[in-house]
Amino acid sequence: MTPGRPHLPPGGLAAVSSALLAMSRHLEVRDVLKTIVASARDLLDAEYAALGVPDDHGGFAQFVVDGVSDEQWKAIGPLPRQHGILAAMLHGNETERLADVRKDPRFEGWPDAHPDMSDFLGLPIRDGDEVIGALFLANKRCPKVDGGCGFTPADEELLTLLAQHAAIALTNARLYERSRELTIAEERSRLAHELHDAVSQKLFSLRLTAQAATALVDRDPARAKDELHQVAALAAEAADELRAAVVELRPAGLDEDGLVATLRNQVQVMDRAHTAHVVFDSCGVRALPAAQEEAMLRVAQEALHNALRHSGAARVDVVLEKPRDDRARLTVTDDGCGFDPAGVRRAGRHLGLVSMRDRASGVGGTLTVHSEPGKGTTITLEVPGA
Ligand SMILES: Nc1ncnc2c1ncn2[C@@H]1O[C@H](COP(=O)(O)OP(=O)(O)OP(=O)(O)O)[C@@H](O)[C@H]1O
Numbered sequence: 001m002t003p004g005r006p007h008l009p010p011g012g013l014a015a016v017s018s019a020l021l022a023m024s025r026h027l028e029v030r031d032v033l034k035t036i037v038a039s040a041r042d043l044l045d046a047e048y049a050a051l052g053v054p055d056d057h058g059g060f061a062q063f064v065v066d067g068v069s070d071e072q073w074k075a076i077g078p079l080p081r082q083h084g085i086l087a088a089m090l091h092g093n094e095t096e097r098l099a100d101v102r103k104d105p106r107f108e109g110w111p112d113a114h115p116d117m118s119d120f121l122g123l124p125i126r127d128g129d130e131v132i133g134a135l136f137l138a139n140k141r142c143p144k145v146d147g148g149c150g151f152t153p154a155d156e157e158l159l160t161l162l163a164q165h166a167a168i169a170l171t172n173a174r175l176y177e178r179s180r181e182l183t184i185a186e187e188r189s190r191l192a193h194e195l196h197d198a199v200s201q202k203l204f205s206l207r208l209t210a211q212a213a214t215a216l217v218d219r220d221p222a223r224a225k226d227e228l229h230q231v232a233a234l235a236a237e238a239a240d241e242l243r244a245a246v247v248e249l250r251p252a253g254l255d256e257d258g259l260v261a262t263l264r265n266q267v268q269v270m271d272r273a274h275t276a277h278v279v280f281d282s283c284g285v286r287a288l289p290a291a292q293e294e295a296m297l298r299v300a301q302e303a304l305h306n307a308l309r310h311s312g313a314a315r316v317d318v319v320l321e322k323p324r325d326d327r328a329r330l331t332v333t334d335d336g337c338g339f340d341p342a343g344v345r346r347a348g349r350h351l352g353l354v355s356m357r358d359r360a361s362g363v364g365g366t367l368t369v370h371s372e373p374g375k376g377t378t379i380t381l382e383v384p385g386a
């Protein structure tokens with residue numbers, strides 16, 4: 001064989017080229033594997049072709065065959081393990097071209113329903129130093145010369161070329177699947193935070209206001225009526241927030257009224273709904289960039305919500321100010337029971353603190369949680385861009 005002069009299969013360069021194109025056209029790993037195997041079998045005129053992607057436990061994460069019917073495949077039974085000649089390709093990083101695989105000393109037999117195979121050509125699929133799979137063929141269809149291996153050195157060369165492209169196609173498909181998984185996971189966590197921040201807080205206030213109304217009905221029907229109006233208003237807001245979270249809009253109110261007015265308004269609602277005294281104060285802060293305003297509002301809501309739900313505070317202060325020309329600062333302080341922030345388990349059901357940190361870092365800000373059992377809690381968010 002002359003180096004640099006590839007031996008082309010029947011169909012020539014066009015057949016190789018269309019096989020390579022077909023491999024890289026697919027985005028799903030499984031489809032890429034199937035195309036590789038079918039192309040290899042076709043181009044090298046073999047009866048059987050297979051590709052195995054090893055897992056870390058001595059088996060195969062994926063194993064794709066071509067030339068075997070579904071019934072035959074089922075009858076063969078469990079997937080092969082990484083031993084014998086398969087292991088040699090995967091771990092020894094060797095190309096194997098054998099006249100009769102059954103006569104090789106490493107051959108360990110196969111299950112009853114396994115088709116009979118003799119001549120064999122297999123090699124590792126490498127991505128850099130890593131072996132990501134083994135690609136192999138059995139039973140060359142054309143007649144053998146003098147009982148030797150049906151697969152020629154030219155076949156070996158062609159399969160090597162296919163394996164190199166298979167590595168690229170496989171790596172791309174994996175990256176694609178991975179990035180899609182990440183996008184879905186990110187989207188899910190964003191929605192969970194959004195729903196947690198916006199809707200569950202509104203519903204909590206709604207429940208308290210409804211309870212207040214129930215308690216007042218007999219004693220003071222007029223005030224009960226006011227509370228019920230409040231219930232209706234909160235329910236409408238919760239519906240708006242839900243819609244906003246779903247379609248990725250900004251929190252209802254922020255666009256029309258801005259951060260200061262929205263926050264003042266929400267603090268008033270909380271003050272009315274809870275026995276704790278909830279107070280808002282702002283000094284010097286005007287409009288901030290949209291993302292910062294949203295982060296400020298969400299953190300304020302969660303901090304306020306936590307103070308009212310967990311601390312038993314008599315008073316909660318929400319303050320918006322400008323410590324420097326180019327920064328805005330939000331503090332939410334309660335005089336409640338306090339807690340040990342380091343003791344909160346990060347995993348599990350507690351999303352609030354995690355969500356506040358995410359919000360802060362999402363806009364280049366910093367979140368500080370200052371709390372000690374018995375000494376109340378202060379949550380501070382500082383963002384640039386005031
Ligand atoms: N202001 C506070 N005063 C006292 N304890 C608090 C305060 N804020 C948070 N905590 C404690 O920290 C824990 C974690 O708060 P976090 O907001 O992360 O979760 P959560 O409020 O329990 O649940 P959710 O996911 O609904 O927010 C709370 O369960 C509570 O024990």
Ligand SMILES: [Mg+2]
Binds near residue numbers: 302305306351352353
């Ligand atoms: Mg919380």
